[in-house]
Amino acid sequence: MSGGRLRLSVLGPLRAWRGDQPLDLGPVRQKALLAALVLRPDVVVGAGELLDDVWGLEPPGTGRRVVPVYVHRLRKCLRAGEDELADAVIARDSSGYRFVGAAAEVDAGTLDRIAAEAAAAARAGDLAVAVRAAADALDLFDGEPLTGLPGPFLDGHRLRLTERRIALQLGKAGWQLRLGRHGEVIDELSALAGVHPHHEELAALLMRALYAAGRRADALAVFTGLRRRLVDDLGVEPGAEPRRVQQAVLRGDDAALGVTRKRPPRNELPADSGELAGPA
Numbered sequence: 001m002s003g004g005r006l007r008l009s010v011l012g013p014l015r016a017w018r019g020d021q022p023l024d025l026g027p028v029r030q031k032a033l034l035a036a037l038v039l040r041p042d043v044v045v046g047a048g049e050l051l052d053d054v055w056g057l058e059p060p061g062t063g064r065r066v067v068p069v070y071v072h073r074l075r076k077c078l079r080a081g082e083d084e085l086a087d088a089v090i091a092r093d094s095s096g097y098r099f100v101g102a103a104a105e106v107d108a109g110t111l112d113r114i115a116a117e118a119a120a121a122a123r124a125g126d127l128a129v130a131v132r133a134a135a136d137a138l139d140l141f142d143g144e145p146l147t148g149l150p151g152p153f154l155d156g157h158r159l160r161l162t163e164r165r166i167a168l169q170l171g172k173a174g175w176q177l178r179l180g181r182h183g184e185v186i187d188e189l190s191a192l193a194g195v196h197p198h199h200e201e202l203a204a205l206l207m208r209a210l211y212a213a214g215r216r217a218d219a220l221a222v223f224t225g226l227r228r229r230l231v232d233d234l235g236v237e238p239g240a241e242p243r244r245v246q247q248a249v250l251r252g253d254d255a256a257l258g259v260t261r262k263r264p265p266r267n268e269l270p271a272d273s274g275e276l277a278g279p280a
Contacts, residue, residue, distance in 0.1 A: 005104075006103060008106045008107070009106075009107045010038060010107060010108050010145060010161075011107045011142060012143045012145065018078075023077050023078065029150065030073060033054050033067070033074070035154055035157075036050055036053040036054060037099035038099050038106055041100075041106070042098060042101045044095045045096050049096070050097070053151050054150065055151065056150075071090055071092070074090060089103045107140050114133055114136050114140075115164075115168060118130045118131075118137060118171070118172075119171075121133060127175045130175050138165065138168055144158065145157070146158045166192070166196065170202060170205055173205055174205060180212075182208075183213060186210060189202065197229050198233065200226065200230075200238060200241060203226040204242045207219040207220075207222045207242070207245045207246065208259055211257060212259035212261055214261060216252075223238070223246040223249075244256075
């Protein structure tokens with residue numbers, strides 16, 4: 001195995017590289033065990049807990065004995081070469097196993113760093129920088145996080161990472177609206193609403209963007225559709241935020257919506273200007 005920095009990706013299918021060389025991480029349960037360690041860097045996790053994380057209520061017939069087997073295989077494929085210590089990436093102590101955070105670059109950690117930069121820029125009022133940083137963070141995702149990996153622990157992390165992605169998308173769109181760039185976000189928000197039809201904050205943001213673009217009727221239609229789906233599918237009414245936005249749209253209250261509405265061009269010529277003609 002050639003040397004180089006170890007890189008791991010969890011914001012899509014679990015993948016690993018040593019330098020530019022992709023690594024074979026083995027069967028799906030072995031990958032899931034690695035992910036369960038990677039997502040808790042520098043935390044010791046016992047073999048029994050790893051078994052629960054990956055197999056849940058259906059443990060393998062070999063019980064805990066499968067854990068050291070998988071760890072041994074993972075150490076072999078992750079290490080840089082034969083001269084590197086076997087436990088350089090996954091350490092072992094009397095209580096369990098620990099993924100050594102300093103041994104690898106993980107895209108989830110990069111996501112945390114860039115998302116924090118976006119939030120800091122927004123707090124400082126530099127919305128253009130915040131938008132660019134949020135876009136960089138979103139580019140790290142490559143489909144569904146932890147694609148296809150089993151186990152209750154990873155199910156929970158998959159949900160949290162998916163929610164993190166949505167929050168970044170909404171934050172970015174909100175900053176774009178404040179910059180007056182509503183035309184950039186309508187298609188993206190519409191597509192996202194198709195995937196998350198009951199998401200009230202998303203619907204409210206799409207209503208604001210449509211209103212800012214001069215599409216008042218479309219903005220109100222978003223609320224009507226959201227209410228119908230919530231009532232029919234979940235038996236609940238829309239919450240305070242989409243109702244507040246709907247009322248502001250009905251009033252034409254730009255300030256309450258935090259947008260500047262696109263208006264049709266006005267004819268500034270005097271009524272008696274007569275015919276206009278260019279040079280012959």
